[in-house]
Amino acid sequence: MYFHVQEWINDIAEDEPDPAAANALQEGLGGQFGEMRTMMQYLFQAMNFRGAAAKPYRDLIQGVGTEEISHVELIGTTISRLLDGAPDYHGKKTDPLDTPGAGGATPLSIALDTGNIHHYLVGAQGALPVDAAGNPWLGSYVYNSGNLVLDLLYNLMLESTGRLQKCRIYEMTANKTARSTIAYLIVRDQAHENAYAKALETLGIDWKKTLPIPKTNAEKFPEVKKLVDLGLQSKQYSFDLTGASEAGRIFQGASPSNDGTELDATQQAPKGTPSFIAPERLEEFSxxxxxxxxxxxxxxxxxxxxxxxxxxxxxxx
Structure with a gap:
């Protein structure tokens, strides 16, 4: 059973619309290693989990999966914000919808040569369940073998690859809206790398010389450094209202990232940031x-x- 707090898990900075950046972010949402994949994979693993003695591992996977729901919301909303409006369009609500806005450009002309035209034709300037090439998200991405070690290994690979791709997306755009979300997800992906690496360590597998992946010194990204300085890469949340989660039995001790921090699973959930609903888009007939x-x-x-x-x-x- 899940409860929804009407806040975003992280603040979305304001900047100009940027449909090209929005399309790049689609890979982080609906791609093979995106947030929809992590959300569904971990929730299915948690639902199908067997063996009461291994409950702390189930609780860890379920806590990460629950957080991924908020990541889907965050990155999807960020894509919508990047599509919300068009640069240099200064039309008014009273303008005819089939003519350019006064002193500005045709409302949706940017859709013809930038990003994914389906964002405008199908999604009314909103996120879609697709990757950056427009391929639909597939349920076959979900890996749930039923074997704890295999699932943890696959989850670690998934978080590492997702973080690698987000580092690349960060380098593709200077848009503040995009980077605020990308930086947050880079750091939280590292926290989830730490979670699965620590779980594997408790099962006799040493990942201390491997993590983090990628070894890019992501702290050079100023938005990432700010979050790393807060220790966000070493926190994991239970999202458990009853206090029944045993994930803290695993997510503790020195971080597998070898960054000198200690893992901390004492928080139920992070402090959110106020959310708001985007304005109507009359040019989209929405x-x-x-x-x-x-x-x-x-x-x-x-x-x-x-x-x-x-x-x-x-x-x-």
């Missing part, structure tokens, strides 16, 4: 709710609230 629909939704919400209060009593104002 106006949101018309007055009639808004009235219907309000009526439905009132009926649902009445049912809740009838069962559980008055809700807080």
């Amino acid at each position: 106006p949101g709710l018309d007055p009639e629909l808004l009235k219907l939704i309000q009526k439905t919400a009132e009926l649902e609230l009445a049912e809740v209060e009838a069962s559980f009593g008055p809700t807080a104002a």
Whole structure:
């Protein structure tokens, strides 16, 4: 059972729209080594886990998988922000939708020669479940062998490859919106490398000379250095409301990254950052709710609230 906090797990910086950067980020979302893959792989491994004596390993995998849900939200929202609007378009809501905005460019002309045109044709300036080449995400990416050591090895490889690709994407763009999210995911991927490496160490496999992968000294990226200085690469969260997680029995001791830090699994969840809903995009014919629909939704919400209060009593104002 999962609960949703209406916050982003990390702040998304503001910058100009950049559909090319948005398309590069699609690899980190829907690619073979992207966030959709890690989310689904770890959750399936946790759901299918067998053997009560190995519960700490299940809890570790499940905690990482739960965090990956928030990573899917973060990177998908970042892609949407990078697509939200068009540089040099200064149209107003009152402008006809089939003419250029006053003093600006045609609203969606950027879609013709930059990034993935499906972001505009299909997604209404939003993220898609595809990779950077437009290939759809596949369930066959998910690896769940049922063998603990094999699954941990595969998870370590997955995090390492995902981090390698994000380091490359970072080097592709100077856009602040893109880099704020990429840097956060680079550091958290290293934390997950540490989690699976430490789990393997407890099973007799020594990864201390191997991690981190890639050996790129990512601290040269200023956004990454700021997070590493906070020790974010050595924290793992349980996302467990009941205190039943035993992941801390594994995620402890010296970091396998050999960076002099100690692993810390004491936090339930990281502190989030306020989220907000993007404005309507009239040029995409995505106006949101018309007055009639808004009235219907309000009526439905009132009926649902009445049912809740009838069962559980008055809700807080």
